[in-house]
Amino acid sequence: MTYTSFLVSEFLLLWRRKQDVINALLFFVIVVTLFPLGVSSSAEFLAPAAGGIIWCAAVLAIMMAVEGMFKEDFRDGSLEQWVVSGLSLPILVLLKVVAQWLVVIVPLLAMMPILSEMLYLSDASFWVLIMTFLLGTPSLFLIGVIGAALTVSLRQGAMLVMLLILPFYLPVIIFSTLAIQAADAGLPYSGQLALLLAMSLLSLILSPFMAAIAIKASAG
Amino acid sequence: MRILGENGAGKSSLLKVIVGVISPLEGTIVYSGEDVTLDRAPLLQDAIYIGHSVGVKSLLTVAENIRRYCPTVSPEALSAVLKKLDLLDHMNAFASTLSAGQLRRVALARLWLTDKTLWLLDEPFAALDSTAIALLEERIRLHVSSGGLVVLTTHQALRSLPCRDVALMS
Numbered sequence: 001m002t003y004t005s006f007l008v009s010e011f012l013l014l015w016r017r018k019q020d021v022i023n024a025l026l027f028f029v030i031v032v033t034l035f036p037l038g039v040s041s042s043a044e045f046l047a048p049a050a051g052g053i054i055w056c057a058a059v060l061a062i063m064m065a066v067e068g069m070f071k072e073d074f075r076d077g078s079l080e081q082w083v084v085s086g087l088s089l090p091i092l093v094l095l096k097v098v099a100q101w102l103v104v105i106v107p108l109l110a111m112m113p114i115l116s117e118m119l120y121l122s123d124a125s126f127w128v129l130i131m132t133f134l135l136g137t138p139s140l141f142l143i144g145v146i147g148a149a150l151t152v153s154l155r156q157g158a159m160l161v162m163l164l165i166l167p168f169y170l171p172v173i174i175f176s177t178l179a180i181q182a183a184d185a186g187l188p189y190s191g192q193l194a195l196l197l198a199m200s201l202l203s204l205i206l207s208p209f210m211a212a213i214a215i216k217a218s219a220g
Numbered sequence: 221m222r223i224l225g226e227n228g229a230g231k232s233s234l235l236k237v238i239v240g241v242i243s244p245l246e247g248t249i250v251y252s253g254e255d256v257t258l259d260r261a262p263l264l265q266d267a268i269y270i271g272h273s274v275g276v277k278s279l280l281t282v283a284e285n286i287r288r289y290c291p292t293v294s295p296e297a298l299s300a301v302l303k304k305l306d307l308l309d310h311m312n313a314f315a316s317t318l319s320a321g322q323l324r325r326v327a328l329a330r331l332w333l334t335d336k337t338l339w340l341l342d343e344p345f346a347a348l349d350s351t352a353i354a355l356l357e358e359r360i361r362l363h364v365s366s367g368g369l370v371v372l373t374t375h376q377a378l379r380s381l382p383c384r385d386v387a388l389m390s
Contacts, residue, residue, distance in 0.1 A: 001291075002291050004291065005291035008288075009284065013280065017281075071280075076277060077276075080236075080273065084269040086265050086267075216241075217240050220241045
């Protein structure tokens with residue numbers, strides 16, 4: 001196994017399991033759509049809440065996508081093969097996260113114009129929303145992957161993963177929505193974006209190693 | 221080298237400890253004169269390990285599964301091996317449609333395509349039919365006669381393979 005052949009097969013597998021990603025995206029769209037229908041469809045309510053609504057729905061969808069990431073690899077013995085492949089386990093984890101992130105985040109961003117139009121998000125805030133997504137979601141995936149790796153050998157691990165990783169998701173949600181609110185109010189928002197980037201970079205450095213340790217413990 | 225022992229004696233665990241999937245509780249692992257207990261890299265460079273769960277992806281085809289582990293294999297070599305293992309008709313079939321014996325053949329196909337010297341095989345004959353067992357024994361004999369080392373666990377009497385037995389006491 002090489003890093004390239006690993007990445008190629010990961011993309012192939014994601015493509016063949018596209019239903020999982022589509023489910024998560026559908027869930028995202030449904031949650032966002034329920035707010036105008038269920039609470040109020042007025043611009044006065046939706047415009048200030050739009051960033052928060054979209055972010056909360058996205059966090060739930062991402063959690064769904066990440067939670068079972070290693071389940072199949074564990075069942076079919078692939079995790080063992082990663083450990084004995086002689087390749088660096090943190091890099092394999094990182095490649096898998098990158099593949100998963102791309103596959104989830106690209107369609108998510110593609111749907112954003114329609115959803116933000118639906119929620120009366122202003123044009124200026126729309127681009128801030130996109131930026132918070134690009135800077136913030138990597139840390140969501142990287143943090144989630146630690147939870148997924150820790151609970152891979154548990155039969156009913158889904159709830160535990162959510163409890164484990166949700167506290168670490170909160171700062172990302174808070175700073176993302178703060179950035180969008182600041183942009184709405186015409187205030188500077190670069191500080192919040194910088195913090196999002198900092199969180200993503202920190203988890204980029206730490207999470208592959210921690211996930212690799214968890215995988216090694218679970219594979220045996 | 222064949223590892224013998226009753227069910228639960230620790231044959232599979234021993235192989236897993238050697239490749240580093242499980243850490244040993246005590247003792248050291250020495251590979252070609254070097255203590256590799258803490259860092260298995262020198263051993264893993266030369267080793268193939270095929271365990272109970274064979275690491276074959278059900279949503280990839282047979283050819284894609286083999287390419288995943290041996291990316292440099294040429295199409296000719298691939299079809300030659302698949303023909304030998306009677307998998308040529310299933311080359312583009314998803315692994316999820318194969319039987320247990322066929323899955324194991326897919327996993328074992330790596331042994332015909334590799335130049336690694338140390339093979340660690342956990343119950344390699346499980347679920348195989350007699351033709352496949354004969355093929356695998358033949359391959360192992362060829363590997364050993366060309367200087368390779370095979371460590372395997374099995375309950376099967378090996379018909380044509382001379383081997384050293386190690387018995388584990390439970």
